Structures are given as C-alpha cells and as structure tokens.
Amino acid sequence: MGLEYESSMNVAGVWTLVSFILAICGALVLYFTFLNKNNDNKYPGFLGWLYDFLTFKTLTLETILKVAYLFVAIFITLASFELIGVNFLSFLVTLVLGNLIARVVFESGLLILLMYRQLVKIGNKK
Numbered sequence: 001m002g003l004e005y006e007s008s009m010n011v012a013g014v015w016t017l018v019s020f021i022l023a024i025c026g027a028l029v030l031y032f033t034f035l036n037k038n039n040d041n042k043y044p045g046f047l048g049w050l051y052d053f054l055t056f057k058t059l060t061l062e063t064i065l066k067v068a069y070l071f072v073a074i075f076i077t078l079a080s081f082e083l084i085g086v087n088f089l090s091f092l093v094t095l096v097l098g099n100l101i102a103r104v105v106f107e108s109g110l111l112i113l114l115m116y117r118q119l120v121k122i123g124n125k126k
Helices: 002-032 045-054 061-083 088-125
Strands: none
Touching: 061 088
C-alpha cells in the first residue's frame, strides 16, 4: 500500500508541474493574441462576451453581490421566524435590524463597484 501511495503522489506532483507550465504558456498566448488591445470591440457574440469577461470589462462581482444579498435577506427573514416562539421582540429585532444591516453591508460593496465604474469612465474621457 505504501508503494502504491508513493507512486500516485509522484504522478500527482508531475501533473501539477505540467499543469503549471501549460497554464503559464496558455496565459501568455491568450494575453498576447486574443486579449490584445487591438482586438477591442472586434469580436461579435460569445467571443465578444469572452473578451470583455477576460479583460474585466464585465464585472461579475456585482451579480454575485446581488444574488448573495437575496440569499442573505431570505435567510435572515426565514431564520427570524424561529424566534417567534422564544421572544416576539427578538423576532422583530432580528427581522428588521438583520435585514437592515445586511442591506447596508451589501450596498457598501456595490457602492465601491459603482465608484470604480465612474472612475473608469472619467479615466476613459482623458
């Protein structure tokens, strides 16, 4: 069993090294060919979306934050109903204050993203 384990670890180590080298080569090739600034607005359809995604023109964090907020708000609301039997005041405080705090936290994150977008627009005008 020990020899078999050692052999599989050697294979995993070699594959990790090969993966690392291929990732470096692939990243360099993509960066200098597909992601070249001369290709801006050149690709239609899916390739255009992929170009924008890989050059960070499309920010996925905004969508992730919005979905995460919906999840947290629904979770807080549903979890607060557990407190009705314990203490009605605890239920109300958790329901209202919990959702309010969640909203402020997620709005703060989105506000940072919106400020970033505006700074990019200002930077592009120069």
